[in-house]
Amino acid sequence: MKTYNDRTKSNAVNMEVGTRFPLTIKQIGINGEGIGYYKHKIVFIPNALPEELVTAEATEVTDRYIRAKIHTMRRESQHRVPTRDSYAEEVGGFELEHLSYPQQLKFKRDLVMQSLEKFKPRGYNKYQIRATLGMENPYEYRNKAQFQIRIIDGHVAAGLFKPGSHDLVDLEECSVQMPATMKVMRALVQMIEDLEIPVYDEEANSGIIKTIAVRVANETGNVQVTFITNSPKLPKKRDLLARMAEELPEVTSVMQNINKGKGPLIWGDETVHLAGSTAITEKIGDLQFRLSARAFLQLNPQQTDVLYAETKHALRVNKHDTLVDAYAGIGTIGLSLATKVKQVVGMEVIEDAVKDANFNAALNGIDNAQYEVGTAEEIIPKWLEQGLQVDAMVVDPPRAGLDEKLMEQILLADPEKFVYVSCNPSTLARDLVTLTERYNVEYMQPVDMMPQTPKCEVVVKLVRN
Ligand code: SAH
Numbered sequence: 001m002k003t004y005n006d007r008t009k010s011n012a013v014n015m016e017v018g019t020r021f022p023l024t025i026k027q028i029g030i031n032g033e034g035i036g037y038y039k040h041k042i043v044f045i046p047n048a049l050p051e052e053l054v055t056a057e058a059t060e061v062t063d064r065y066i067r068a069k070i071h072t073m074r075r076e077s078q079h080r081v082p083t084r085d086s087y088a089e090e091v092g093g094f095e096l097e098h099l100s101y102p103q104q105l106k107f108k109r110d111l112v113m114q115s116l117e118k119f120k121p122r123g124y125n126k127y128q129i130r131a132t133l134g135m136e137n138p139y140e141y142r143n144k145a146q147f148q149i150r151i152i153d154g155h156v157a158a159g160l161f162k163p164g165s166h167d168l169v170d171l172e173e174c175s176v177q178m179p180a181t182m183k184v185m186r187a188l189v190q191m192i193e194d195l196e197i198p199v200y201d202e203e204a205n206s207g208i209i210k211t212i213a214v215r216v217a218n219e220t221g222n223v224q225v226t227f228i229t230n231s232p233k234l235p236k237k238r239d240l241l242a243r244m245a246e247e248l249p250e251v252t253s254v255m256q257n258i259n260k261g262k263g264p265l266i267w268g269d270e271t272v273h274l275a276g277s278t279a280i281t282e283k284i285g286d287l288q289f290r291l292s293a294r295a296f297l298q299l300n301p302q303q304t305d306v307l308y309a310e311t312k313h314a315l316r317v318n319k320h321d322t323l324v325d326a327y328a329g330i331g332t333i334g335l336s337l338a339t340k341v342k343q344v345v346g347m348e349v350i351e352d353a354v355k356d357a358n359f360n361a362a363l364n365g366i367d368n369a370q371y372e373v374g375t376a377e378e379i380i381p382k383w384l385e386q387g388l389q390v391d392a393m394v395v396d397p398p399r400a401g402l403d404e405k406l407m408e409q410i411l412l413a414d415p416e417k418f419v420y421v422s423c424n425p426s427t428l429a430r431d432l433v434t435l436t437e438r439y440n441v442e443y444m445q446p447v448d449m450m451p452q453t454p455k456c457e458v459v460v461k462l463v464r465n
Helices: 099-121 179-195 237-247 303-314 332-340 349-363 376-385 404-413 424-436
Strands: 020-028 034-038 041-045 053-061 065-075 145-154 153-160 168-170 209-216 223-229 252-260 270-276 279-284 287-292 323-328 343-347 369-373 392-395 417-422 440-447 457-464
Touching: 020 041, 020 065, 020 099, 041 376, 099 424, 099 440, 145 168, 153 179, 168 179, 179 209, 179 237, 179 424, 209 417, 223 279, 223 457, 237 270, 252 279, 252 323, 279 303, 287 349, 303 332, 303 392, 303 417, 303 440, 303 457, 323 332, 332 343, 332 349, 332 369, 343 349, 343 376, 349 369, 369 424, 376 404, 392 404, 404 424, 424 457
Parallel strands: 041 065, 223 252, 323 343, 323 392, 343 369, 392 417
Antiparallel strands: 020 034, 020 053, 034 041, 053 065, 145 153, 145 209, 153 168, 209 223, 252 270, 279 287, 417 457, 440 457
C-alpha cells in the first residue's frame, strides 16, 4: 500500500482558491477526509469517499497540498449512505457518517496499516492486524456530551464549534449521543433561557456559563452535570438547582468548574460542588466505579467491555504477577484484573481520578491495588529505583502517545507481559519503532470506540523478542 507521502514530490501546481478541477478520490486520510491527487499534488477533501469522482473547489493552496470542498458529485461511491445528523459535514465527530458502517470498520484497520507504513517499525509488514471490532448499532453510544453554550440569534444554544473556528452549531439532536445526555442538555438550555442566566460571550469575555458537561452512568442512569463558568459566580443558582431537582430527577450530581477568561482549555483547575453527590457511579464488568467530574472514562460503555476484554485476553496475567496500570484514569483496567494478579500499581496525572481509583479499590473490596498521582514519566522510574519488579504492564496513553524517555524506562523495566492500548494509530506506530527494539508485535486488535468518526482504538499485544 502506498502512503500519500510517496507521491508529493513534483507539485508545482499554480492554482487559486476557488479554482474548480476534477478529482478522483483514492483513499481516506487520518482525519476522515478524502484524499486525491491533482497533477501529483495531494488534495484533502472532506466528505468525499474512495472511488468517487467529483468536481473539487480549492479552499486552500500551499506548496505541499491543496484543500478543497466538493463542488459537484460526478460519481458516487456505492458505500455512501445518508447521514442522520443534518450538521454532519459541519462539526467534528461525524467525519465518516456518510460511509457505510462495515466500510468504516475496514477503514479503521487500514488506518493502522497506513500509520505503520509511515513509521515502519521493525517487521511491520508482517504484523497480524485483526478486523476491527465494531458495534451492532453504531449510534446513541456516547455517555458524555460536552457542549459549548453561547447565544445565537438571541437564544441559548448548546453544541460544537465548526472545526478551526468558534462558530457554534446548535445541536438539538445528536445521533451518537445517548438519549439521556441530550434530554438533560436540552432541558438545561431551556432553564438557562427561562431564568436569563448570563451566557459566555467570547468577544467581550463577559457572561458566565461557557460549557456544560453531561455524563451518564449507563448502568444506573444517574447523570452528572458540570457547569463550566467564567467566574465563581452562578447567578440564579438556587432557582436553577430547584428546577433541576424538580424536572431532572436523574441528575444526581451537580458540579461547577471555574475557568476564567479566553484560554484554550475547556476545564479550569477549580471544581466546586453544587448539589447531590460529588460523583456518579458506573458499573464496568463486575465492579463499581466512582467517577468524579474531572476524571476520564471511556465514552462508549458497550465497547469499553469489548476493549477491556481484549486487553485482559492480550495480557494473560496470573497470580504471581505485579501489574502496572499506566495512564489509569479511575483504575478501571487494573482493578478489573486485581483478583487475577499478586498486586496492581498504577498512576494517573489527574488527582481526582487517582482518588477515585483508590476509593474504587476499597469500594470493590480490593486490597492489592494502589494508585499514585503523577505522570508515567515521573512515577515509573521512581518505582524502578525502589526495586519494583514489573511482570505485566498496560499503557493507555492519550493521543500524544508515549514519551521517548518513558519508553526507555519501560524497556528497562522489561515486563514479560506488555499491552499497549492506543487511541491514536499514528503515535502508536511511532512508538513501536522504539518498543520493537525489545518486543515483537504478536497482533494488533482495532476496536471501534467511536463510530461515525475516524478515531480508532487499538490493543497491541507485545512479546519479548
Ligand atoms: N486507562 C483509563 C484511562 C485512559 S485515558 C481508562 O481506560 O479509562 C488516558 C489517561 O491518561 C487520562 O486519564 C489522562 O488524565 C492520563 N494522563 C495523561 N497524561 C498522562 C501522563 N503523562 N502520565 C500519566 N497519566 C496521564
